[in-house]
Amino acid sequence: xxxxxxxxxxxxxxxxxxxxxxxxxxxxxxxxxxxxxxxxxxxxxxxxxxxxxxxxxxxxxxxxxxxxxxxxxxxxxxxxxxxxxxxxxxxxxxxxxxxxxxxxxxxxxxxxxxxxxxxxxxxxxxxxxxxxxxxxxxxxxxxxxxxxxxxxxxxxxxxxxxxxxxxxxxxxxxxxxxxxxxxxxxxxxxxxxxxxxxxxxxxxxxxxxxxxxxxxxxxxxxxxxxxxxxxxxxxxxxxxxxxxxxxxxxxxxxxxxxxxxxxxxxxxxxxxxxxxxxxxxxxxxxxxxxxxxxxxxxxxxx
Numbered sequence: 001x002x003x004x005x006x007x008x009x010x011x012x013x014x015x016x017x018x019x020x021x022x023x024x025x026x027x028x029x030x031x032x033x034x035x036x037x038x039x040x041x042x043x044x045x046x047x048x049x050x051x052x053x054x055x056x057x058x059x060x061x062x063x064x065x066x067x068x069x070x071x072x073x074x075x076x077x078x079x080x081x082x083x084x085x086x087x088x089x090x091x092x093x094x095x096x097x098x099x100x101x102x103x104x105x106x107x108x109x110x111x112x113x114x115x116x117x118x119x120x121x122x123x124x125x126x127x128x129x130x131x132x133x134x135x136x137x138x139x140x141x142x143x144x145x146x147x148x149x150x151x152x153x154x155x156x157x158x159x160x161x162x163x164x165x166x167x168x169x170x171x172x173x174x175x176x177x178x179x180x181x182x183x184x185x186x187x188x189x190x191x192x193x194x195x196x197x198x199x200x201x202x203x204x205x206x207x208x209x210x211x212x213x214x215x216x217x218x219x220x221x222x223x224x225x226x227x228x229x230x231x232x233x234x235x236x237x238x239x240x241x242x243x244x245x246x247x248x249x250x251x252x253x254x255x256x257x258x259x260x261x262x263x264x265x266x267x268x269x270x271x272x273x274x275x276x277x278x279x280x281x282x283x284x285x286x287x288x289x290x291x292x293x294x295x296x297x298x299x300x301x302x
Contacts, residue, residue: 008241008293009036010275029289031279035272038296048230048300055235057202058153061261063132066119066158068139068176068187070109076136080182097188100170104162109174114246115158118207121254122156125261140176141186150198154260155234158207158253163224171224173206194228203260203267204234207253226298236267236299248291252278256295268297 010031030036039045069076101107116135123131132152134143139159149155160174169191177187206225226237238256240249255274259265265273278284278292286292 008289008296009038010034010272010296011289011293029279029293031272031275031293035268036296037268038298044227044230045300048235052233052235052300055200058151058200060132060151060153061130062123062126062154062156063149063152064119064123064156064158065134065139065143065175066156067112067116067135068159068174069137069178070111070160070174070176070187072178074111074178077178077182093186093188093190094184096170096190097172097174100162100164100167100172103164103166103170109160109177112159112246114250115207118250118253119156119158121250122257125257137176137178137180140179141189144173144175144189145193145197147198150200150233153202154205154257155199155201155203156205156207156253161206161225168224171228173225191225191228194225195231197229197232199229200233200235202235203238204229204236205238205253206240207238207249230299234299236297238267238271238295238297240294241296242294244294245291248278248286249295251286252292252295271295271297 011029014028014030014033016033101109119133119135123133132148134140144157157173162171162174164170171191172194173189175187175189177184179185206229226239229237252274255277256270259270259273260267263270275292275295278286279289281287
């Protein structure tokens with residue numbers, strides 16, 4: 001059975017397209033002539049519109065979190081005397097994160113070096129006075145839950161995120177799991193934590209793998225990170241449908257933000273144009289839809 005929630009509609013063939021002798025292939029994606037809108041459910045968008053009616057945009061521009069420290073063998077922990085002691089709350093959190101990883105058939109959370117370059121490139125488009133950043137050990141739970149994030153129109157998480165279809169409540173975002181002293185720390189932003197955030201952003205970007213998935217609940221639609229962030233106040237989100245390529249995502253995100261921040265385009269328009277740019281690179285491997293079509297925008301499109 002076709003699951004429309006996880007279907008990259010932009011790549012579906014445009015049946016109105018007629019091939020010509022000059023066509024390189026007899027295939028043209030819907031993206032070329034259509035703007036695709038994704039919604040978790042009609043109830044969600046109706047509720048969101050009512051809640052956000054008349055809201056003004058936040059005063060500052062961009063907050064970015066990227067390249068957290070996930071494992072004890074990370075080079076950034078070399079020379080540190082690792083301390084395994086932790087409190088009960090951390091142990092319970094670590095256990096829940098491991099349970100979610102098992103549900104997803106994952107053993108480790110590998111470092112994502114491409115997220116660092118991605119974040120730096122995006123931050124260069126915004127003045128330091130209007131941006132906030134967190135890298136390495138600072139890309140942690142405390143930063144992700146700080147009240148200051150409510151002051152930014154665009155909030156960008158470049159790290160591991162996941163939606164657990166078996167247990168949607170275990171869905172979350174993985175942040176730095178160690179502090180600068182080499183001590184384990186809370187780094188699992190769970191769906192319950194996300195629901196309790198105050199994040200009135202115009203756009204939240206989850207530049208990670210499979211962040212647009214979740215559990216399909218009858219009468220409610222898709223329940224996962226998207227629903228949690230909308231409840232927290234996000235007007236729209238950019239999320240992924242599969243395990244995206246680290247380097248290709250960095251390329252796409254730079255184009256995406258350039259069109260929003262420098263061209264003034266709406267997020268859904270900007271993402272489509274960024275994906276078209278990837279598609280039109282005929283001599284570049286990034287043209288393959290696998291590398292650009294995994295990201296979609298959900299939420300308000302107007």
